[in-house]
Amino acid sequence: MQYLKQSLLTLPGVKPAWRGFTAQRRRAFERLGDFRYSRPGMAGLDKYLDFRDGSFIEVGGHDGYTQSNTYYLEKALGWRGVLVEGIPELYEQCKRNRPNSRVFNCALVSSDFKDETVEMHYASLMSVVEGSLKSGEAQSAHVQTGLAHQQLAQTYAVRVPARTLESVLDEAGAPVIDFFSLDVEGYELPVLQGMNLARYAPTYILVEARFFNEVDALLAPRYAQVAQLWEHDYLYRKRKRDA
Numbered sequence: 001m002q003y004l005k006q007s008l009l010t011l012p013g014v015k016p017a018w019r020g021f022t023a024q025r026r027r028a029f030e031r032l033g034d035f036r037y038s039r040p041g042m043a044g045l046d047k048y049l050d051f052r053d054g055s056f057i058e059v060g061g062h063d064g065y066t067q068s069n070t071y072y073l074e075k076a077l078g079w080r081g082v083l084v085e086g087i088p089e090l091y092e093q094c095k096r097n098r099p100n101s102r103v104f105n106c107a108l109v110s111s112d113f114k115d116e117t118v119e120m121h122y123a124s125l126m127s128v129v130e131g132s133l134k135s136g137e138a139q140s141a142h143v144q145t146g147l148a149h150q151q152l153a154q155t156y157a158v159r160v161p162a163r164t165l166e167s168v169l170d171e172a173g174a175p176v177i178d179f180f181s182l183d184v185e186g187y188e189l190p191v192l193q194g195m196n197l198a199r200y201a202p203t204y205i206l207v208e209a210r211f212f213n214e215v216d217a218l219l220a221p222r223y224a225q226v227a228q229l230w231e232h233d234y235l236y237r238k239r240k241r242d243a
Helices: 003-008 023-031 071-077 088-097 136-150 165-172 188-193 212-219
Strands: 055-059 080-084 102-104 117-121 157-163 179-182 204-208 223-228 233-238
Touching (some): 080 165, 157 165, 179 188, 212 233
Parallel strands (some): 055 179, 179 204
Antiparallel strands (some): 117 157
């Protein structure tokens, strides 16, 4: 998640309705069919995804709720799908928060990645895959910013299973995919390179592209950019010829 997005949530006077609500109170509202506190995701998506019973992939699932772009879709609109989270403790939280979806504990890699595991560095919403930010200095600065901003005591390194997104979707038996949310702190290109867009081509892709040019070059033959929802968050739609 971007530092800017996190910073805005702490500015005086900027307090989304869902902040300060416990999970128990939120779920109580949801049981009553009231989803006013169940919209933790990116503003502006409703314009494109306001329909029932869709399917999604969310990579960078975190705890399944905090800043999730698919939580509201699942809880309020009956969507089903797949979440991927690499950090084991966050994966466990995600499973508890999203019992109606498939949740996978792994880091997604390109199809030519050779190792069975990959190292990740914990920073909660700003956790990173080793090498994702191109330099050790940038990676260290990113993690330290994440610790300071989220008031975390420390980081740690953990090795997690490395898989391609194609293999995850094969295992999940994924149908036609309406929406793909990708937020992996700079590791977007390898994830997309392991998806096989010829087989799995979501209608919409929302990607936090820290390295925009390389991501855009890969998507451009099949996707058109339809909106920029935040500083680094771009929404793409599958071109009609590929629909």
